[in-house]
Amino acid sequence: MVRIQEEGFDIQSEVKKIKPSDESDIGALVTFVGYVRDFKDNKSDTLSSMEIEFYPGMTEKALIEIEEKARRAWDVFDVNIIHRFGKLNLNDEIVLVAVTSAHRTEAFRACEFIIDFLKTDAPFWKKEIGLKSESWVDVNKKDYEKVNKWY
């Protein structure tokens, strides 16, 4: 399942949605959570917030397609993907990818695959707002290198 929302999310309750306590075939759950962090390279400014924009319609479709690709490649039970938009503060959760499967290998692989492709194929754009200046985040070449290793 895929969700794009402005409000925050509770990791525990989102995980419960794909690993209910009465579901006994699941042997593994892997979660990835991405957070708003402070500037890494810009020591002269401090990040105060982040704004995330997306393309309503296309972004949902792209996320669904990424989930389907992961399901075709690995034997997973369920997937929960949430990505936030709008104004986020330092330390807020941005994105959740949670995957359940019978065994850890499938869950790890599928989770990493989904977050890697989300970074390059799902239309979201981040703007970092510092105390002194604001700017749109530059594309990270490493994200594309990571995606290429899946081919």
Place this chain on the structure above:
Amino acid sequence: MIKVLFFAKLREELRINELDIEYKAEVASIRDLISYLRQEYQQIDNVKNIKAAVNQELVLDWDLSLNDGDEVAFFPPITGG
């Protein structure tokens, strides 16, 4: 009509979210459309590595023909996650 959408830095540079353009020979492909838009919005060139989507699918071949009623989006490289 062709519906054109702009996102993120491109939207800010152009100061416009979307516009409708009459379907005609000058906008027969994505490449034609961006040249056409550049006449009025030279700021397009302030954004590097612009990506395009047609009907909400990423398009790598900018010579792709456009059809009346298409939704075309232009945006900078994706930076989510």
